[in-house]
Amino acid sequence: xxxxxxxxxxxxxxxxxxxxxxxxxxxxxxxxxxxxxxxxxxxxxxxxxxxxxxxxxxxxxxxxxxxxxxxxxxxxxxxxxxxxxxxxxxxxxxxxxxxxxxxxxxxxxxxxxxxxxxxxxxxxxxxxxxxxxxx
Amino acid sequence: xxxxxxxxxxxxxxxxxxxxxxxxxxxxxxxxxxxxxxxxxxxxxxxxxxxxxxxxxxxxxxxxxxxxx
Numbered sequence: 351x352x353x354x355x356x357x358x359x360x361x362x363x364x365x366x367x368x369x370x371x372x373x374x375x376x377x378x379x380x381x382x383x384x385x386x387x388x389x390x391x392x393x394x395x396x397x398x399x400x401x402x403x404x405x406x407x408x409x410x411x412x413x414x415x416x417x418x419x420x421x422x423x424x425x426x427x428x429x430x431x432x433x434x435x436x437x438x439x440x441x442x443x444x445x446x447x448x449x450x451x452x453x454x455x456x457x458x459x460x461x462x463x464x465x466x467x468x469x470x471x472x473x474x475x476x477x478x479x480x481x482x483x484x485x
Numbered sequence: 486x487x488x489x490x491x492x493x494x495x496x497x498x499x500x501x502x503x504x505x506x507x508x509x510x511x512x513x514x515x516x517x518x519x520x521x522x523x524x525x526x527x528x529x530x531x532x533x534x535x536x537x538x539x540x541x542x543x544x545x546x547x548x549x550x551x552x553x554x
Contacts, residue, residue: 427529430522439525453529456512460526463508468501468533473540475493 354378354481361417362472363479367409367465371484372397375410385420385449392447393424401485403438404431407461410481411469412451425469427453429461495544495551502537505530 353370355363370378372394380390393410400408407429413421430439443452455461469480490498509530515523545551 434522440521440528451532453533454522454525455529456515456518456522456526460508460512467504471494471497473489473494473498474491475497 357417360476362476363415365470365477366479367482368479369482369484375481375483379414383420389414389421389424389449392449396426396447396450397483400428404434405429406431408483408485409461409465410483415481423449423451425451427455427461427464429455429458490540490544495541498537498540502534502541505534505537
């Protein structure tokens with residue numbers, strides 16, 4: 351069953367945090383252009399890494415989760431579990447996943463601030479939604 | 486390359502930058518995060534602040550009157 355809502359008139363998800371599986375994300379956003387195919391492949395690799403490294407929450411934002419044909423990159427916010435060896439967070443993510451811009455949240459409140467404040471509007475100031483992957 | 490903001494987006498990005506800087510100060514003051522986690526969080530804030538500043542500067546370069554507003 352699909353958990354992601356339809357786009358609004360501007361081609362964005364409606365405001366809010368929309369939770370879905372990676373499989374649904376891939377079906378909805380992972381095809382249609384070489385950019386989308388490369389980006390979903392990187393997200394797949396990143397998700398596998400994250401699941402091994404005690405990442406607790408993952409947010410996906412940016413034009414990747416809009417109706418844009420060829421998104422430039424994918425904004426990702428991660429919340430590490432307290433048990434993580436945090437030194438891995440200082441690695442150079444862009445060397446491994448050049449299409450992902452990975453931001454690290456401090457805690458749940460910080461994670462949600464990224465979702466509901468920084469990423470809650472687009473460049474035209476219009477409200478939009480983001481996706482949280484179900485881990 | 487940064488996309489061009491419109492007037493609404495410009496005002497909103499300035500507000501987001503101010504809020505981000507305020508939140509960053511609070512993060513820097515925290516004592517409960519492991520140092521490497523905290524460093525990664527600060528780096529994330531700085532990355533996003535840089536992106537906001539780039540978009541703001543680009544808008545102001547195209548609309549010189551706005552930077553005095």
